[in-house]
Amino acid sequence: MSSSRPLIGVTLDSEPGTPQGGGYSRYPWYALRRNYLDAVADAGGIPVALPHCADLAPDILARLDGLVVTGGAFDVDPALYGADTRHATVTLKSDRTRAELALTRGAIARDMPLLGICGGQQLLAVALGGSLVQHIPDAIPGALPHEQPNPRHEAGHQVAITPGTLLARVTQAARIAVNSAHHQAVRTPGEAIVCAIAPDGVVEAIEHPARRFCLGVQWHPEFAISVADRRIFAALIETSGSR
Template sequence: MEKRPLIGLTLDSEAAGGWSKLPWYALRQNYFSAVIAAGGLPVALPHAPELALDYLAALDGLLVTGGAFDVDPAIWSNPPLAPHPKVVLKPGRTDFELAATRAALARDMPVLGICGGQQLLAVALGATLHQHIPDEAPSDIAHEQPNPRTEPGHEVEVAPGTLLARITGRARMAVNSAHHQAVRSVGEGLVVNARAPDGLIEGIEAPAHRFALGVQWHPEYAVDPADPLILKAFVEACRG
């Protein structure tokens, strides 16, 4: 039986209250089940930036997840912007994810960024962000869809010739949409691989890397039949 590659999944974090009287980590089960279905062996990564290199030494791939967080604009803006009132900062999470993502890219380890994880991957590769779509890129499309995440919110157009196009074999995909931020501009070495009908960037990739792919939607829900192909391609790349 072929050995499953070990995939590290980043966690969301919450302060004390709600589920626990102490600070706690959280991640939906379908992140793990989707990686398992794709042939990977998922493990959760606590937020310890000083251990990022130790984690990566044991891993075959890194999946940066979404969640209730935003990347501090001070990290990606020049001159530094103040956070928008709608921005949710979680410095402990971002510090760890940036350290792990940058280290993974430096060693050309496969990286998949999902939703907020796509934005963080983009920032690690020099991109800038829209802090709050309704203010900076108003649209008739509900990028925070009102219907359940198990259903599509809108479609995206997949750019021909990109890694995403080769993986999915699609020119268009139906996607779920749960974000108030988005990639605004990409720097040298980054390619936009998907856009919403309003032109908003929905996916990025870095062709110079073995596998560095980000999607703004949540393929772990398998809203589109091509979604599992994204996880499958990522896990296959992690077999290295």
């Protein structure tokens, strides 16, 4: 890229609109919390929002230096990881998942630096052949409240980081406090390895050991509640700017 700042694609959420009125628009619209984009810009990247156009994924990726797959209040279709049933709590956004899956798989194939956040981490696991826990409260006895009751800009619990991993090198920490806003989790990581877990055993981060920077975290580092969160974005941008 011609700019000294790497161009980082950031995936958007979407809503169908409210024909009866009362919402942002009567027509379908994209949305994203601004702290996702601010985190990329503050770390030295140029954030660019990406539409849900799966067929454009190769052309989009050809113009990017890195990719952030964001979270949202929806789930990956269990059929994509071979599940025979769908939990009653599962909510789908099929167009978004189709586009994000195309972008994620394309980024992995190109060895493009990639950061998956919350649902983006779960999608990364599925893209790498893994599977998900569809509803933590029903699947893990005594689990922590991973949909934390306190605000998202505060910590919900701690995670233990696996020594010797990319995440350990990036964060320079063995244990960090994170926020938590999810009802699903990674069950099996596929080609990835688990690099952080919660005290109740829930997978909190995964990474692909054969890629330069292919990391998924279950929490939301864009809120920057710790130095480690800022270091994650800094490492993404640094790797995206190198060849």
